[in-house]
Amino acid sequence: MDRIPILKLGGALIVTIQVDMHDRLALALEEDLTAMIARTGARGVLIEISALEIVDSFIGRMLVSIAAVSRVLDAETVVVGMRPAVAITLVELGLELTGIKTALNVERGMSLIQARLLEDDEGHGSHRDDFED
């Protein structure tokens, strides 16, 4: 079965969706990301969707669901690279990406996640990195 690759960069996980999502692929991505957050203790998930020609409520629900599960595991989801035509359509469709942060591009998305990692370093002596495998 096809799977979407997940890259780890520091405390962030990065996913680029380059294919037309179908049901099995969406479910596999959600499972893989959840397992990977738990294993690596990542604090952020960056999902890059500039290749997506549409975001319908099926994909919207997948993104919302990934963000919700990630949040329970203490990681924040940032969706980046949405095409302008997709953004216009999404608003008209009435889809709200509840619980998802968005950023214009990968660079801005990464700086949102970096800010979160910096807070950790300044913070309370809990170093999630200690638990990495």
Added chain:
Amino acid sequence: MTISKTETLPVRSGDDVVRVRQRVRALAIEIGLGLVDQTKIVTAASELARNTLDYGKGGDVRAEIVQAGLRKGLRLTFEDQGPGIADIDQAMTDRFTTGGGMGLGLGGAKRLSSEFHIESTPGTGTRVTIARWK
């Protein structure tokens, strides 16, 4: 109004939904719709094809290129022989769902189309027609 092209696509699996999206995109480009309008009709088609699959237990979509005077349009008819919809007004309401979805499919598809028409008979099936004009 004249119909200059007709094709019928099956909606029986998740992969069929992807194929419907790709075909609708190609036809939208063929009649010269701009990028935003293409995206709207493809998104509406995706919502309705998924309804046909999930709620109608599968069916077909008929795609037609139509012409009225100098205007060209893309008309899509989604038809299933599923359980039908008892209360269409309720089904059109945003956030209402019987299938665990987000409940945006019908209302969203209507907002994304220039024309929208739905008929449904409980026990017989549902037919949804949308059009987008250039």
